[in-house]
Structures are given as structure tokens and as C-alpha cells.
Amino acid sequence: MNDRHIIIPDEMRLLTERAGYAPAVKVGKTLYCAGQVGRTPELAVIDDPEQQFIAAWENLRLVLAAGGCTFEDVVDLTTYHTDIQRDMPLFRAVKDSVFPRGTCAWTCLGVTELARPGLLVEIKCIAVHR
Secondary structure (H helix, E strand, O other), rough: OOOEEOOHHHHHHHHHHHOOOOOOOOOEEEEEEEOOOOOOOOOOEEEOOOHHHHHHHHHHHHHHHHOOOOOOHHEEEEEEEEEHHHHHHHHHHHHHHHOOOOOEEEEEEEEEOOOOOOEEEEEEEEEOOO
């Protein structure tokens, strides 16, 4: 029995066509979300850090919703930051305004760069549908 389903929100069809990967894969009740970044639906990187962080969370929310999940279903969260010391206070403020606090395991990593110049954060998670 194959219980693997590719999840592609309508808003991310262009990304999937261009990049050739699935925004998420659902196996049983578990949703594995690819890292989401702060870009427009046309795939342009958002310059303003706060707006980029908001967009990254919104893109993650869209992927989760397409897989039948919400932020409350996230059990494991990983964030990748290109300048973690500079950006963490603002990132945490945005996170705390949209994502429930203390509800999942969270790992933050500082990285040299992300897929496109100008990206400051990538947010990846695993969610389990209740």
C-alpha cells in the first residue's frame, strides 16, 4: 500500500514547475514540509527583513494547510539563518506573532547562504495531523 502523497498548494505551482521539488510530502498522518523562504508568489526575494520573515511563515502556513495541517500540528521545526545573531530578535518577534510558543521541538542553525541571494531564513518542519 502506497500512502505517500505529494502536496503542492495552488500558490506554489510555479515554484514546483521551476524548481522541480514538492513543497511537502504526506505519509500517513505525517507531513514533511520542505524549507520555506520569504518570497513572493512570482518567486522574487522580499528585501525587507520583517516582510521576508512574515512571508516565510505565510508560505509555510500555505504548505501545511494544503496538507491538512496547521501550525499547531508541527512537532519538529528547523530554521536556517544567514545572520542568526543580527536577525534573531526580529525573527523571534515575527515567529511569536504567528506561531504558537512552546509547542514543538525547534532547532536554529546559522548557515553561510541559502538558495537565492538575499534570503535571510528558511523554515522547515514536520507536522502530524491530529
